[in-house]
Amino acid sequence: MTDKQDSERPHVSGSSTPPPEEQLPKGVHETEEELREHWYVGSIDQGTTSSRFLIFNGEGDPVASHQIEFENLYPESGWHEHDPLELLSSVNSCIEEAMRKFVTQGNHPSRIKSVGITNQRETTVVWDKNTGEPLYNAVVWPDTRTTQFVRDLKARPGADKLQDLCGLPLSTYPSSVKLLWLLEHIPAVKEAHEKGTLCFGTVDSWLIYKLNGGPSHPSGGIHVTDGTNASRTMFMNLHTLQYDEELLKWFGIDTSKISLPKIVPSSSATDFGTVTEGVLKGIPIAGCLGDQSSALVGQCGFSPGQAKNTYGTGCFLLYNVGTKPVISKCGLLATVAYDFGGGRKPVYALEGSIAVAGAGVKFLMSNLGFIDHSSKIQDLAESVPDNGGVVFVTAFSGLFAPYWIDDAKGTLFGITQHTKKGHIARATLEATCYQTKAILDAMEKDSGHKLESLAVDGGLTNSDLCMQTQADISGIQVDRPAMRETTALGAAIAAGLATGVWNELEDLRGVNQAGRKVFKPKLEKAERDKMFEKWSQAVEMSRGWVRESTA
Incomplete structure (x- = not known):
């Protein structure tokens, strides 16, 4: 330089x-905003x-x-x-x-x-x-x-x-x-x-x-x-x-x-x-x-009871529990949501982690050649009306919360001669949604409160089909912001709070609120429960694939 x-x-x-060198001319004043x-x-x-x-x-x-x-x-x-x-x-x-x-x-x-x-x-x-x-x-x-x-x-x-x-x-x-x-x-x-x-x-x-x-x-x-x-x-x-x-x-x-x-x-x-x-x-x-904490901050999840789910390579759901940690009894992680210092108390969260979300789409693209770009996953999934009975447990690295099954491997169930690429594509998206529901259920048990809405961000949220499926399977509305760079925004908020760009969390209440889209559940509870029961059966059947032979 x-x-x-x-x-x-x-x-x-x-x-x-x-x-x-950039101050205003004498006598000209800017408002704080x-x-x-x-x-x-x-x-x-x-x-x-x-x-x-x-x-x-x-x-x-x-x-x-x-x-x-x-x-x-x-x-x-x-x-x-x-x-x-x-x-x-x-x-x-x-x-x-x-x-x-x-x-x-x-x-x-x-x-x-x-x-x-x-x-x-x-x-x-x-x-x-x-x-x-x-x-x-x-x-x-x-x-x-x-x-x-x-x-x-x-x-x-x-x-x-x-x-x-x-x-x-x-x-x-x-x-x-x-x-x-x-x-x-x-x-x-x-x-x-x-x-x-x-x-x-x-x-x-x-x-x-x-x-x-x-x-x-x-x-x-x-x-x-x-x-x-x-x-x-x-x-x-x-x-x-x-x-x-x-x-x-x-x-x-x-x-x-x-x-x-x-x-x-x-x-x-x-x-x-x-x-x-x-x-x-x-x-x-x-x-x-x-x-993941940064995404919660970027979604302005500053109040106890607010939650976000980031659909990236993996999938991460954080639930703000306030200024005292909650040690999970249902297979979740207790973590620090953020600690902004300056006399403020640290805030904690319950977290559920899914190892494979967007990575499942990349697997279909890079390993199996189903699509030539990840953005085409929705078109492929919509080429069929449903999953055709296919369930894909995407346990490439075992299963994380709330299961913690480290001896599972990725397993496809329900394949017949009727199965097409579109069925597997749908089952791949659904795998993330089912695991998210399992985490939401665990959070409800740990916290004693049922979420009414889930804020979402990450690459997979670009798929309206995936987000509607998430709402249908979980039974709660899914709230997607128009500006989805929430993870990066969270880090910017932390830096800006320290250097006077924003003074307090209240200054951020209106950030990233415009243009949000809400997906509301359309499935009846009985149908939702039936689908989740089939998923749970598949999870149990995926256990044990990395056990050493005793022969």
């Missing part, structure tokens, strides 16, 4: 005053299949964006990895291109007030504290290489007490078991552990660390995370929002040998540092939320 460009570096004060319209917030959205950078205005509308898909690696059956350096480079490339579009529209870079980050949560990254280089590929959240490892852990004394402390059951899902696997199997990780130079983090920690300059930073590297991401490790006490000595001891984590990221609020003007290079140099990173 030249000296001139550096002198025009974006203004990052916490005040609402525009930088000097007009002033906020002049501020913008950037949002890094780092997902399972792509990275994106979006820029939102003070009304919560996206004005520029760029997206890059990257390679997903599957070195062995059940293994799922990313190259951490490719994640970083894809983020940087998205920032550069989105900012180019932003400036082309006539906007000044100094109007970017701050940047938020939202990320895939349990995906685990390990790197060396001295070099800042990754020691292995990132192990992605649906990876199932730890299946046997988890079974062994479940047999250890105290395993049944963990969920009361951290909110999560033992499964292949959390980042804790991924870290233990890396420590046991990867020589470079073992070596760094013995030397005391091993850094552990989820994708948010990795990106924040590198965007701040890594080990070249004066502090030696900003190594932080927020409660929404830390609550997915099984190392954090859900009640204190700090690492728990009992949990660390149970997993055998020695913090003198492993550097864990410091847990800070999800919204902070200082804790996440600033971008040190590129077009955003000097801009504060002021927000951090795991992707």
